Amino acid sequence: MLIGDPIDTVLNLGAFAFIGAMIWLIMRKEPDKPE
Amino acid sequence: MQSSRLLLATSLSLCAVIGIWGVVDPAGLLALAKTIVDQYFFSRGWFVMLSVTIMLLFCLGLTFTRFGDLRLGKDTDRPEYSTPTWIAMLFAAGMGVGLLFWAVAEPLTHFYFAKDALPAPLAAEQALLAANFNWGIHAWAIYGTTALTIAYFSFRRGTPMLVSAPVKNLFPGETWATVVGWMSDFMAIAAIAIGVGGSVAMGVYQVADGVSILTGGETATPFMIGAVFLVMVAAYIPPLLVDLGSGMARLSNIAMCLAIGLVAYTIILGPTEYLMNSIISGIGLYVAEVVPRGLQTFTFFGDEANRWFQDWTLTYMVWWIAWGPFVGVFVARISRGRTIREFVLGVLIGPTLFSTIWFGAFGGVGLFEALNGQGELLAMTQTNVERMTFALLDRLPLSTITTLATIAAAFLFIVTSVVSAAFVLGMFSTGGNPNPSSKVRVIWGVLLGILGAAMILSGSAQAMKTLIALGALPFVLITGLLLTCLIRALMLDSRTEAANADR
Numbered sequence: 374m375l376i377g378d379p380i381d382t383v384l385n386l387g388a389f390a391f392i393g394a395m396i397w398l399i400m401r402k403e404p405d406k407p408e
Numbered sequence: 409m410q411s412s413r414l415l416l417a418t419s420l421s422l423c424a425v426i427g428i429w430g431v432v433d434p435a436g437l438l439a440l441a442k443t444i445v446d447q448y449f450f451s452r453g454w455f456v457m458l459s460v461t462i463m464l465l466f467c468l469g470l471t472f473t474r475f476g477d478l479r480l481g482k483d484t485d486r487p488e489y490s491t492p493t494w495i496a497m498l499f500a501a502g503m504g505v506g507l508l509f510w511a512v513a514e515p516l517t518h519f520y521f522a523k524d525a526l527p528a529p530l531a532a533e534q535a536l537l538a539a540n541f542n543w544g545i546h547a548w549a550i551y552g553t554t555a556l557t558i559a560y561f562s563f564r565r566g567t568p569m570l571v572s573a574p575v576k577n578l579f580p581g582e583t584w585a586t587v588v589g590w591m592s593d594f595m596a597i598a599a600i601a602i603g604v605g606g607s608v609a610m611g612v613y614q615v616a617d618g619v620s621i622l623t624g625g626e627t628a629t630p631f632m633i634g635a636v637f638l639v640m641v642a643a644y645i646p647p648l649l650v651d652l653g654s655g656m657a658r659l660s661n662i663a664m665c666l667a668i669g670l671v672a673y674t675i676i677l678g679p680t681e682y683l684m685n686s687i688i689s690g691i692g693l694y695v696a697e698v699v700p701r702g703l704q705t706f707t708f709f710g711d712e713a714n715r716w717f718q719d720w721t722l723t724y725m726v727w728w729i730a731w732g733p734f735v736g737v738f739v740a741r742i743s744r745g746r747t748i749r750e751f752v753l754g755v756l757i758g759p760t761l762f763s764t765i766w767f768g769a770f771g772g773v774g775l776f777e778a779l780n781g782q783g784e785l786l787a788m789t790q791t792n793v794e795r796m797t798f799a800l801l802d803r804l805p806l807s808t809i810t811t812l813a814t815i816a817a818a819f820l821f822i823v824t825s826v827v828s829a830a831f832v833l834g835m836f837s838t839g840g841n842p843n844p845s846s847k848v849r850v851i852w853g854v855l856l857g858i859l860g861a862a863m864i865l866s867g868s869a870q871a872m873k874t875l876i877a878l879g880a881l882p883f884v885l886i887t888g889l890l891l892t893c894l895i896r897a898l899m900l901d902s903r904t905e906a907a908n909a910d911r
Contacts, residue, residue: 384448
């Protein structure tokens, strides 16, 4: 079977989500200053 | 203040629990650590290697841009330390005792592994390349990224010297940033404590073995290990009670001079031409392979090579990440006044050049013995890896003096590491206070001792590496977040500067 280990898949999806979040943090507009 | 008290209490408790657990049930702790680390490594080797390669390319890339001219500090600031002292200090903080420990042992262990699969000359080349890679520029790119981020935010944006500071500074008042920031400080404390605990354990083995060789013993007895451990704790507690001052710089410099003396002695008295050839061809192969090797995960090489890759290269990378917050803060502190270009080139190139010379010489002499001699050192990789540096020195003249020098260097490297780690931990756990009280520093010193004892009781060097890797796992993500913050801050600041220039 070519189906992978589920824990492995979940951890890797976590890594993808992390990479996505980092790209979003770099690209997102600067939040409005509180004052 | 409330939050920093909570941080201090939580992190102290976690370290105390791990320390006591390690003393009471070392096998249980090791089994758990191994399960988690194995699962992580099995799943995300690519992610670790990709991350460290991005850090390397990012740091080198910065030097070619106009950001390289930015000064870490005010534009009028100038470096506090001379470049050689600066490099000696960051080297002593970042690697130090480990290099003494693995000088001969690591290249020969790799050679032992590779010699069945490859012809001997190729196996020797690959063994040296692997050691150079594991201790090379990628490690310094990890330190460099962490240090650069903390230095940039602290010296140019005025934040406290905390791992959480960049996130909180860029995203003020956002709940996620507060939560992630707190977690980052907490995990940084755990990673440093466990990493330095492991280093204490390794250093104790090294020193105890050296002392038992000098006194004519076969191997270091548990009594000897215990005695060395107690002397070491007794040696690092007093400096924790006084200010760091320039004493730390001096101790690092002495340790570094001893290390340089040892490598020079080995090159001159050993087979000089062979060792110089070994150093130069080691550097050549390393330069040619550095980037592809950083992305090599040995996927298609079968289980044995995979296991080797996880146990060595991947563990090292995670280990450097574990040391990242500690070395990062330390390097940031001593780098004020340097431009980003000076900083990156100094941090990445200087120490890497030294470690390639170091492994070229010590690994070279070990390989010389394996290929042309009796192969006694090679056999030791399977029996008594802790003793290999001393076994090598024993085969050169004046071994009593060189053994003493190695013991002194190991001792100094550990004392400086623990004192500065306790200081940095004190800063972290009191909300970025640059001068934590001596009480907090001593508490950290004692805890580092307990963790060191836990790691000594847990047994082999491999076990220590696993425990260190466990402390570092969360930091793989936090280092990525720090890099993200630095990129964003550079973009925002350059935009602001451009807007100001237009006015």
